[in-house]
Structure formats: C-alpha cells, structure tokens
Amino acid sequence: MIIDGKNLAEEIKEELKKEISAAGKKLKLAVIYIGENPASASFIKRKQAYGAEIGIEVEIKKPKEEIWKSRAGLRDYLSKITHDKKNNGVIIQLPLPEEIKSRTQYLLDAIPADKDVDVLSSEAVGKFASARFSITPPVVGAIKHIFEKNKIELAGKNIVIVGEGVLVGKPVALWFLSRRLPFTILTTKSPNFSEVMAGADIVISGAGKSGLIKKGMVKNGVVAIDAGTSSESGQLKGDFDPVVSEKASLFTPVPGGIGPLTVAMLFKNFIVLSQKTKHRVSGKH
Numbered sequence: 001m002i003i004d005g006k007n008l009a010e011e012i013k014e015e016l017k018k019e020i021s022a023a024g025k026k027l028k029l030a031v032i033y034i035g036e037n038p039a040s041a042s043f044i045k046r047k048q049a050y051g052a053e054i055g056i057e058v059e060i061k062k063p064k065e066e067i068w069k070s071r072a073g074l075r076d077y078l079s080k081i082t083h084d085k086k087n088n089g090v091i092i093q094l095p096l097p098e099e100i101k102s103r104t105q106y107l108l109d110a111i112p113a114d115k116d117v118d119v120l121s122s123e124a125v126g127k128f129a130s131a132r133f134s135i136t137p138p139v140v141g142a143i144k145h146i147f148e149k150n151k152i153e154l155a156g157k158n159i160v161i162v163g164e165g166v167l168v169g170k171p172v173a174l175w176f177l178s179r180r181l182p183f184t185i186l187t188t189k190s191p192n193f194s195e196v197m198a199g200a201d202i203v204i205s206g207a208g209k210s211g212l213i214k215k216g217m218v219k220n221g222v223v224a225i226d227a228g229t230s231s232e233s234g235q236l237k238g239d240f241d242p243v244v245s246e247k248a249s250l251f252t253p254v255p256g257g258i259g260p261l262t263v264a265m266l267f268k269n270f271i272v273l274s275q276k277t278k279h280r281v282s283g284k285h
Contacts, residue, residue, distance in 0.1 A: 141265030168206020
C-alpha cells in the first residue's frame with residue numbers, strides 16, 4: 001500500500017479550517033528563514049499555502065546577512081520575534097547556513113515552548129520526552145497518524161530508525177522510548193547496516209540520502225516510512241529506492257508521503273498552542 005500523504009493532509013486541513021473559523025481570532029505564524037536554500041524556500045512556500053487555506057497568516061522573517069552572522073545580533077532578532085504577542089507560533093526553518101550550523105540548538109532555544117510548534121527547543125523536547133507536552137513533533141504526529149489510520153501494531157515488532165537528526169531520528173526515538181518500545185538506530189556509517197535492515201519489520205528513515213535503502217535490503221511486508229529528503233538534479237528524493245514499494249506492506253513515497261502530512265501536523269500543533277496561550281493571557285484555565 002502506497003500512502004497518499006497529500007490526501008491525508010487535505011482531510012486534516014478541513015478539520016483545522018473548522019477550528020480556526022470557530023476560534024474567530026486572527027492567528028499568525030512567524031517563519032524565520034536565514035540565508036538562501038532552494039529546498040527550504042520550497043518548504044516555506046508549502047507552509048504559506050497551507051496556512052492561507054485554513055485561515056492562518058504565515059509571515060516570513062528574513063534577517064539581513066550582517067544580523068545573522070552576528071551571534072548576539074541574531075539572538076536579539078529572534079528574541080524580538082518570539083516575544084511579539086502578534087506571533088502565536090515561531091519556526092526557524094532548517095537547515096541553517098553552514099557558517100552558523102553549529103549554533104542551531106542555541107538559536108532554537110530562543111523559542112519559548114508555548115510558541116515552539118516544531119518542538120525543537122530544549123525546553124519543548126524535554127517536555128515531550130517526559131510526556132508533559134500537549135503536542136508532538138510534526139514528523140512524529142505524521143507517522144503516528146499513518147500507523148493509527150492503517151492499524152499498524154508496534155508491540156513485538158523489530159523497529160529500525162535510520163538517522164539521528166533533530167527533525168526525524170531524534171524525535172522518533174524519543175517517541176518510542178516514551179512508549180517503552182525497543183528499537184535500533186542505524187546511521188549511514190553503521191557497519192551492520194544491511195544485516196539489521198534485513199530483519200526489520202518497520203523502518204523509519206530520515207537520513208537524507210537518496211536511494212540509501214534498496215529493494216534487496218528489506219524483507220517482504222516491511223512497513224517503510226520515508227521521512228528523508230534530499231535534492232537531486234532539482235528533484236526531491238527519499239531515502240528508499242521507490243521500488244521498495246513493491247515489497248512493502250506500507251510505503252510512504254517522496255515526495256507526497258510524510259512531507260505534506262508533517263506540514264498539516266505542524267499547523268495542528270500551532271492551533272493547540274495558540275489556544276493554550278489565549279487561555280493563559282485571558283486568565284482562563
């Protein structure tokens with residue numbers, strides 16, 4: 001079965017439209033876009049389009065080079081945006097430019113948990129890991145939605161996560177840990193990659209390496225969740241070779257699988273947090 005993420009995202013869009021309409025309040029999501037990255041620009045356009053369709057303003061904030069190359073300057077810039085009451089949620093579009101990539105977590109930590117719709121700040125991740133947060137990282141929400149909709153049982157399965165990144169590998173691992181589910185983490189450099197992959201019942205990959213997982217590496221009936229994206233000759237590619245779908249019992253393609261659903265879950269998070277913030281401001285609990 002090949003999952004149509006666009007269709008699932010459309011279903012959620014209709015639910016979110018109703019929630020926004022019922023709230024009767026103007027809501028704004030600030031997206032901080034640093035430097036130039038064609039893939040990031042494409043993802044931001046998708047978020048803007050989705051937000052517009054459900055009635056949420058998505059505003060792009062693009063600091064000048066002299067600001068983002070200054071450690072203090074960029075942190076101050078972020079602080080102003082996160083503390084602006086008009087911004088109900090804040091995202092820093094990743095990846096950051098190479099020059100400041102080492103400061104990624106430092107900058108993500110400038111976002112307060114109650115506006116962190118991506119669940120990437122240390123505060124938000126800590127709350128999520130200890131099951132004290134009302135939202136989940138968007139990619140986890142997307143995968144969870146697919147598993148629940150297709151009645152995929154996780155208990156007793158051999159689960160493999162490929163990649164340790166902040167957007168896929170880390171949050172998915174934390175989710176499984178919170179559910180006390182055993183799993184194995186592989187990276188592209190794992191010496192036993194093929195051996196572990198061959199025994200996997202469920203594979204969630206977020207390595208960002210095109211065609212990393214071949215048809216011959218997986219067993220028949222594998223659940224293949226492709227959350228890895230990379231650009232090849234201007235085209236978006238996933239970690240799984242597309243022909244893996246011929247062996248998989250469930251397969252999410254790239255593009256059109258996890259991606260659109262992750263955007264939908266991001267806005268679902270946004271609505272949950274904006275409602276909580278509204279209650280706190282008005283003194284209601």
